[in-house]
Amino acid sequence: MTDDRPDAAAADASSTSDVSGSARERGPAQFSDDDNDDGDGSHLPDDPDAVRHRTPSDVFADATLVSGEPIVVVEDMNKYFGTFHALHDINLKVVKGEVVVVIGPSGSGKSTLIRCINRLEEHDSGHITVDGTELTHDVRNIAAIRRETGMVFQSFNLFPHLTVLDNITLAPRQVRKMSRADAETAAMALLEKVRILEQANKYPGQLSGGQQQRVAIARALAMQPKIMLFDEPTSALDPEMINEVLDTMKALAETGMTMIVVTHEMGFAREVADRVVFMADGSIVEVGTPEHFFSNPQESRTRQFLAQIL
C-alpha cells in the first residue's frame, strides 16, 4: 500500500488530534508497510471547528469540512428505482485516507449510495467522480473505477465453487493480468494479514461467517484498491464474530485506506470514523465528526435515530 497523501506535511501542523486523532494513532498498524503512517493525519479535518452540523442544503459545502485531496466526489446525485426517488440530491466529498461511516434507518438509501459509487447501481442525474474519473456510460471508466474500489458485502458473496485462494487470486489474474505465482504470493500475504492463512485451500462453505468476511476483505484488497466500500459487513455475523471483522477493518483504516462504511456498529463509528454521515429517506441529513455527531447532534431526525439505537 502506498502513501496516498503527498501533501501530508503541509496540512499536518494544523491537524492536531482533537478531531482526528483517536484511531489513527493507536498501536502499530497491522496492515502498514510504512512507518510514516502513524504520524501524519493530514487527510483528517484540519480545522476542528469546521466540523459542525450542516443543514441538508449546505451539506455540500464540505470543502470547509475536510481538507485533502478528494478521491470520491458525489455532486447533486439522484437515483430512482422506477418512480421511487431513492436518493435526493446527494452531495458528498471523501478525501484520501478518510474513513466515512454512513448510518441511518433501514431503507434510507445507504446501500444504494455506496453501490452507485462503483456502478452496481446507475445514478440518474448528477455526477460521481472517483479518483479523477467520472462515472459515465463509458465502460472503460466503469472498469477503471471498479479497479480502484473494493467492495465488501453484508452476505460476503464469496464464490462457493472456488477455494479461498482462488477466490482471492481470480481478479488479480484476470483483470490485473498477474501471473499465478505472483497472485498467490500476494494472496497469502493478505491472508496472513487477515489472520486466516491456514484456510487458504478450503472452500468458503467450510469457514465460519467471520472467517468468510475476512476472506472477502482480503479478496477486495488483492486488487490493490484505493477505496474500500463496506455495506454492513458485520450485520450477517453472529455476535462473537463481529469483533474479528471490525478489528480487521480497524487495522485497515490505520494503514490510511480510504473507506466508506455502512454500519450499525456505533462503537466502530465512534472509534474509527473521521466523519459520520446520517441518512434518512434518501437524503443526507447530517454530517459531522463522531464527537460532534454523537454528543451534539443538531437535527431532530438524527437525535431520534440515535435515541433508538443507543
Next chain:
Amino acid sequence: MTSTTWRVWLRRNLFRNLRDGIITLLTAFIAGWILWKVLRFVLITGRWEIVERNLALFMYGRYPREDLWRITLALCVAAFVTTMLFSMWSRADRAGVKRSPRTMLGEIGRRWWPLIVLGIVLLSFVTTVGPWIAACAAISCLFAGALLGRALSSAPVRIRGSAVAVTMLGIVVLLWFLADGLGWDDWGGLMLSLYLAAAGMVLSFPLGVLLAIGRQSSMPIIRSLSIAAIEITRGVPLVVLIILSSEGLGFFFPQDVLPGKVVRVIVVLTIFTAAYVAEIVRGGLQSVPNGQSEAAAALGLSPTRITAFIVLPQALGNVIPALVGQFISLFKDTTLVSIIGLLDVISVSESIRKQSDFKGQGLVAETLVFAGLLFWVGSSTLSRESRRMERRLGVGER
C-alpha cells in the same frame, strides 16, 4: 450385525404394526415372484440362441467384418482414455492414497458392476476367439490407462491440460478413422447408438449453453433468435424431426449435396437436445444469486469473465442431474432412428426375428430383453457417475 440387532432392525422398519407387516409381506411376495419369473426366463426357458447367433449384428450392424479390428482398436483407446482421465482426477489418486488391490477391486466392482455384468453376458454368448482377444486387449488398456492417469495425477496443471487436449484430438482422429472409407450408413447396432449419443452430447452441450446465455442476452436480436430456436424445437416431437431429416430435406436441397443419413440424424439430435439443455442451463443460471455477479463486477471482472468463471460453473454444477437425465434420454432416443431405416439395436432385434431359423418362434422377449440390457447398462452407468460427480462438487458448497 448380530442377530439381535437384525431382529430389532426388522421390527423397527418392516414390522412395526400389523399394517406394516402385511405391506412388507405382500411386497416381498410380489418381488420374489417377479424375481423368480425373471430368473427362470433368463436361465431356463429363454431361448438365447437368436442373440448368440446375431451378437455381431447387435453390436455393430453391417460394419464390414474384415474391418472389425478398427472397432477393437477404438474400444481399446476409449478404455485407455476413460480410465486415464478418471484416475487423473480421482481424489484418492491425487492425494496419493495407497489402497490395497482388494479395496480397489471392491471399489471398481461397486462402481462399475452393470458394465461388468454386461461384459460377462456378452462373453458368455461368444463362440469364437476374436472377441476374447478384443476383451483382453481392452482390459489391459483399462489398467494401462489407470496407471498412466495415476502417474499424471500429481503432474502440474499444464501437463494434465495438454494430456486432455491430446486425448480430445485423438478421439476426433479415432472417429474419422472408424468411418474412413466405410460410408456412415454402414454403422449399426449398439455402436451406432453409442456413436449418435456421444456425438449428440458433445455437440449439443456447448450449443445448449450458448442458447441459454443468448436467451438472457441484453441484445434483443440474439435474445429473440435464441428463444425462437429453443421454443420451436421443443414444440416438435423428435420423431418428426428425425423423419424430416431423412425425407423432408430433399424438398429444399438436391439429394446429392446432402450428407448421409447418420450425419443428418446427428444434426437433428444435437439441435433437439440443445434446446432442452438450454432450458436446463437457464434454470441453473437463474439459481445463481445476484450477489455473485455483483461481487465479481465489483472486482472489475468483465461481463464475459463473470459468466465464464463465476456464474456458468455454478449454474452447471447445480443442474448436473437434469443434464445427465437429458443425455440419458438422448441415448435412449437414438432407438428412434430405426424409423428411417438405420440398423440400430431395435431394428436389429426386429429383423433377426424374421431370419429363416427363427421365423414364427415369437422370440420377442429374448431380443428385447437383450436390447433393454444394453441400454440399461449405459443409462445406469451415466446416472451413477452423475450422482458421484454431484457429490464430489458438493464438497465445495457445503
